Amino acid sequence: MKQPLFDWQYAKDVMPRLLTGLTVTIEATVLGMLLALALGLFWTICRRSPNRFLAGVVHWIVEFVRSTPLLLQLYFFFYVLPAAGIVLSPLLTGLLALGLHYSSYTTEVYRAGIDAVPKGQWDASTALGFSKSYVWKSIILPQAIPRVLPVLGNYFIAMFKDTPLLSAITVMEMFEQARLVGAEQFRYLEPFTMVGIIFLILSLIASQMVIALEKRYVVRHS
Amino acid sequence: MTYTQLLQFAGPLLEGLRITLRLTVAGAVLGIICSVLAGLGRKSTFVPIRWIASIYIEVFRGTSALIQLFWFYFALPLLGINLSALMAGVLVLGLNMGAYGAEVVRSSIAAVPKGQEEAATALGFSRMQTLWRIIIPQAILPSLPPFGNLLIELLKNSALASLITLSELTFSAQTLRTDTLETVPIFTIVLIIYFVVAQIIAFGVRSLEHKLAQSRGEVAA
Numbered sequence: 001m002k003q004p005l006f007d008w009q010y011a012k013d014v015m016p017r018l019l020t021g022l023t024v025t026i027e028a029t030v031l032g033m034l035l036a037l038a039l040g041l042f043w044t045i046c047r048r049s050p051n052r053f054l055a056g057v058v059h060w061i062v063e064f065v066r067s068t069p070l071l072l073q074l075y076f077f078f079y080v081l082p083a084a085g086i087v088l089s090p091l092l093t094g095l096l097a098l099g100l101h102y103s104s105y106t107t108e109v110y111r112a113g114i115d116a117v118p119k120g121q122w123d124a125s126t127a128l129g130f131s132k133s134y135v136w137k138s139i140i141l142p143q144a145i146p147r148v149l150p151v152l153g154n155y156f157i158a159m160f161k162d163t164p165l166l167s168a169i170t171v172m173e174m175f176e177q178a179r180l181v182g183a184e185q186f187r188y189l190e191p192f193t194m195v196g197i198i199f200l201i202l203s204l205i206a207s208q209m210v211i212a213l214e215k216r217y218v219v220r221h222s
Numbered sequence: 223m224t225y226t227q228l229l230q231f232a233g234p235l236l237e238g239l240r241i242t243l244r245l246t247v248a249g250a251v252l253g254i255i256c257s258v259l260a261g262l263g264r265k266s267t268f269v270p271i272r273w274i275a276s277i278y279i280e281v282f283r284g285t286s287a288l289i290q291l292f293w294f295y296f297a298l299p300l301l302g303i304n305l306s307a308l309m310a311g312v313l314v315l316g317l318n319m320g321a322y323g324a325e326v327v328r329s330s331i332a333a334v335p336k337g338q339e340e341a342a343t344a345l346g347f348s349r350m351q352t353l354w355r356i357i358i359p360q361a362i363l364p365s366l367p368p369f370g371n372l373l374i375e376l377l378k379n380s381a382l383a384s385l386i387t388l389s390e391l392t393f394s395a396q397t398l399r400t401d402t403l404e405t406v407p408i409f410t411i412v413l414i415i416y417f418v419v420a421q422i423i424a425f426g427v428r429s430l431e432h433k434l435a436q437s438r439g440e441v442a443a
Contacts, residue, residue: 067424072395
């Protein structure tokens with residue numbers, strides 16, 4: 001029997017497996033982003049520390065993480081952590097690497113947001129005798145974060161598109177599912193195309209959401 | 223781990239680095255061409271060209287680089303197109319960079335003051351002359367820093383080619399790891415190599431920016 005150029009029946013049959021993988025993909029993206037947001041904030045606060053040594057070390061850690069490939073960082077965690085006695089599931093390992101990698105981007109975003117807060121806000125807080133943690137939590141961040149939300153949103157989309165790399169450390173996300181089906185059926189065209197289309201649709205929806213965020217926050221603040 | 227072992231790593235790693243650099247340079251050339259074509263295409267007065275440019279940009283930005291790579295390498299043969307791993311790598315890295323670079327080209331051109339175009343029209347320059355001799359030369363300087371970032375992203379993305387069995391730096395690291403089980407030193411060395419190459423790219427782009435700004439009599443920031 002001659003197979004058609006693009007086998008729609010086969011494409012339809014792989015969808016349930018891809019959707020199972022999609023739940024893992026989304027889980028990895030959301031948890032990875034939460035980690036990236038928290039760790040990025042931590043880096044940012046360290047880099048503004050009056051302790052020059054700490055600020056310098058953190059600056060270079062961030063620079064190093066940002067200029068080396070995510071894939072290599074995934075391998076590093078995947079092979080080195082167990083050797084050090086830390087045994088984690090592939091998904092958890094992947095989350096850690098994703099979160100660390102993207103924290104090197106989110107820290108820059110926070111920095112830009114914090115730089116945009118007028119200097120008088122710091123002076124006024126000092127004059128009023130607020131504690132350091134109170135100033136960060138209640139004065140600076142509430143002004144800095146809303147205006148950088150759209151940029152953070154873009155990194156969320158970027159991270160979503162980087163989750164297929166987790167397949168290299170055996171995480172059963174959507175792309176790994178496509179790879180497995182393709183290997184079983186000796187036919188990759190349909191599974192890979194369907195995964196690409198799912199990513200495209202979800203990223204397009206997410207971009208529209210980021211544009212909505214931009215309208216809501218950036219316009220009002222500027 | 224001994225010193226001789228370290229020397230044993232040098233050969234395969236340097237060979238891997240050579241292929242990584244080849245991928246990066248070839249991908250960057252293709253990427254810059256695609257950036258300019260798509261960036262200008264999006265502003266074209268001819269509607270089909272605008273459409274093609276937009277679809278290209280959305281598809282390559284909306285899907286993952288790894289999926290594009292596997293699609294070009296494993297799925298295209300079913301449509302009768304066979305690419306070597308190197309070709310697939312260069313194509314995907316270049317096309318992917320171009321989709322992001324198009325936006326850089328567009329915004330750099332938009333940043334050139336409107337009066338420049340009006341003055342050129344008043345002086346009787348044609349549309350093409352205005353674009354190539356007046357607008358683009360002024361758009362290059364502001365586009366350098368974002369292009370520098372895209373180059374570093376390209377270098378990092380080149381590691382993905384190891385997954386389609388191209389024996390670049392990350393692939394060499396994996397092979398050495400399975401051969402020697404010296405995981406930590408090998409991966410540490412390779413991470414440092416990527417870091418150094420990225421710093422060299424960043425430095426090169428900064429110097430170029432400085433030189434260009436000086437030659438135009440502008441003070442570099």
